[in-house]
Amino acid sequence: MGAAVPTDPTIYRLYEALQVYGPTLKEPIHEEFGDGIMSAINFRMGIKRVPDPEGDRVEIALNGTFLPYQW
Template structure:
């Protein structure tokens, strides 16, 4: 049986081979861009209809549909500290600004956390004369601790 990792690798290879973008796939599946990308990279279970459609578009075998539908082990990286420069920068941002984010959440909302389950993500490009900016929006529901 194909694993979620193997299915994700097949998705990436097919995406390149077919000249598709994540936006193309999200539009074809009728799902949000960030969710689609994460799901096809193995971070979410893909509902049957979308898994079948993705496999059709990407010309994947039937066992890839099953793998895409499996419950994932979320957040599993290949190393505890990411080595990919783009992913490492987010790790670095959280090392520097994590305590600040935590303090501001507690000050503005109270004792609790930002949900990563009831969550939205957006990545966009903003032109800037000094060089285009990467704007990443992390939008999670506040979950108060309940004692």
């Protein structure tokens, strides 16, 4: 049984963005750091409003420790 898809609209859009752009984000992470993951332990996050003439935008920064895969 798979994980349930979020029903809250804001959480669903974040889920959707990671589903669509996750592989695209993974590639430069692996190119820059090697094979591994971004840990959510000792995790930092920032959110800010970015003014835009077509409507304000949301900027989210995720800052996690890189953990190389242990083989």
